[in-house]
Amino acid sequence: GENVEQHPSTLSVQEGDSAVIKCTxxxxxxxxxxxxxQELGKRPQLIIDIRSNVGEKKDQRIAVTLNKTAKxxxxxxxxxQPEDSAVxxxxxxxxxxxxxxxxxxxxx
Amino acid sequence: EPEVTQTPSHxxxxxxxxxxxxxxxxSNHLYFYWYRQILGQKVEFLVSFYNNExxxxxxxxxxxxxxxxxxxxxFTLKIRSTxxxxxxxxxxxxxxxxxxxxxxxxxxxxxxxx
Numbered sequence: 001g002e003n004v005e006q007h008p009s010t011l012s013v014q015e016g017d018s019a020v021i022k023c024t025x026x027x028x029x030x031x032x033x034x035x036x037x038q039e040l041g042k043r044p045q046l047i048i049d050i051r052s053n054v055g056e057k058k059d060q061r062i063a064v065t066l067n068k069t070a071k072x073x074x075x076x077x078x079x080x081q082p083e084d085s086a087v088x089x090x091x092x093x094x095x096x097x098x099x100x101x102x103x104x105x106x107x108x
Numbered sequence: 109e110p111e112v113t114q115t116p117s118h119x120x121x122x123x124x125x126x127x128x129x130x131x132x133x134x135s136n137h138l139y140f141y142w143y144r145q146i147l148g149q150k151v152e153f154l155v156s157f158y159n160n161e162x163x164x165x166x167x168x169x170x171x172x173x174x175x176x177x178x179x180x181x182x183f184t185l186k187i188r189s190t191x192x193x194x195x196x197x198x199x200x201x202x203x204x205x206x207x208x209x210x211x212x213x214x215x216x217x218x219x220x221x222x
Binding site: 036045046089099 | 141150151152153207210211213214216
């Protein structure tokens, strides 16, 4: 079945630095790749998504890049802020198979 | 902004008991989902539901699980005979299309099986 691997599992950065989280997927038919942010004890919330017909998408400080040939996609957060601290999940396929999550900590 | 609502927020039950988790999806959405998240782990797909039938289910969704849309607004997950390992946060989600569309998650029900 579909498998989504996510790295790193934890990421600590200083406020203002950039953070990059990477995911790889196994199903070459996957064509939808969302990223969700989950704050402690809360529901996952979509922060950005990308479809397979584009290679990059940006929304303010957040960007996602997709390499369909290599079957990996990445989340880039620039100018990180303490409120970016959360667990971030990537997902692939239409059933949304989630990655294992990355706990991002942004230190002031 | 419309939201997916789930009740109860926390359910405590004894092993072997039946539980029903309830969800009200966003009103114009047609696709419904249940996910499970064991504490500290990733969100796992359980089942998807469309047009009053299951469209897909995972290996986790075995015979002890069932879903139902008893009326025009509710979407329920029933666990017939709970086990300790069923303790988790259960998220309901809905979407307005089947493919390549964001899911809207509810706030979840924390199920504790003792």
